[in-house]
Amino acid sequence: MEFKDIEKIVNYLEDRIITNFEKHFSYLVLDDFYGGGYKERIEDEFFYDEYFEEYEDTIINLLLEIEDKNESEFIEFKLRLIKLKRIIDNYLSKIPKDVEINSFKHNRNSQFLINQELDESKIIENLYNQLYINKLIDSNFDDFKSHFNKSWNTKIQWFGTELQIVNFVNLLIDKNILDKETQNFKHKLITSHFINKKGNSFTKKQLSSVYSNKKEMIPNDDITLSIIKFIIENK
Structure with missing residues (x-):
């Protein structure tokens, strides 16, 4: 993977996990709300696993892919990525261990949303x-x-x-x-x-x-x- 591709992915992850976390996390909660979640209290901890799952996999895969790259710019990427992994793990540690998340949330279905500007x-x-x-x-x-x-x-x-x-x-x-x-x-x-x-x-x-x-x-x-x-x- 080329440097510019790695940089793009790391910037994207930082946007989702740090810079604009509240915005993107709220989209997930909003989707759940309209899918039937309006009947329940909103507790952030019960959405963390679903929100972070994809990002965590990407971070792990990318860290493994650049493991042998030791130039200064790649070391910087590694540090940024491991910081994101730490942030995710801290969020996930807040999930109550005695609660089954799948039973807490209804099995709600998201729908495909066509761009409103199109037919x-x-x-x-x-x-x-x-x-x-x-x-x-x-x-x-x-x-x-x-x-x-x-x-x-x-x-x-x-x-x-x-x-x-x-x-x-x-x-x-x-x-x-x-x-x-x-x-x-x-x-x-x-x-x-x-x-x-x-x-x-x-x-x-x-x-x-x-x-x-x-x-x-x-x-x-x-x-x-x-x-x-x-x-x-x-x-």
Whole structure:
């Protein structure tokens, strides 16, 4: 990984964990509130694990990747990263050990949020057609469409790879097809709305790890890139 790429990731992590922590953490709590959490008291400790999980994995993976780089600029990155890991661990230590977090929170579902400046119906139709034609999903249109509101009850089976689905959702966010704030709970979206080709659930840790370790292995002719190109050109 090149210096500028590492710098970009470290800056991003510091923004999420230090500089603008309150803002991004509040987006997660707000999403939970609208998903049914308004019936419960808001206690920050019960959101820490979900918020920090992805960032912690990224920090660990990056520290291991640059372990043998001992130039001064990389030492500086290591110090910044280990500081972030310490901050996360201090937050996680505040979670009550005698409380099962999954039982405290309802199993609430986040929905896919289309960029409000776009034609939502057209985007959903194009997404469905492209994913169905290219055999990445086999759901019917009505079931697929329901995942963009609160009415869905059946997960979509994804017939591509884990790397493809994470990269696909990332690109939908990066290219402003999905609302930018989806970035704050993108892995939760995938685990809530999709099962893999074997019919098993995805996990956030699994998705974060595969993307961190293999994102540069995505070929330029990958079908998901073609689908993104089509959506952009026909939005």
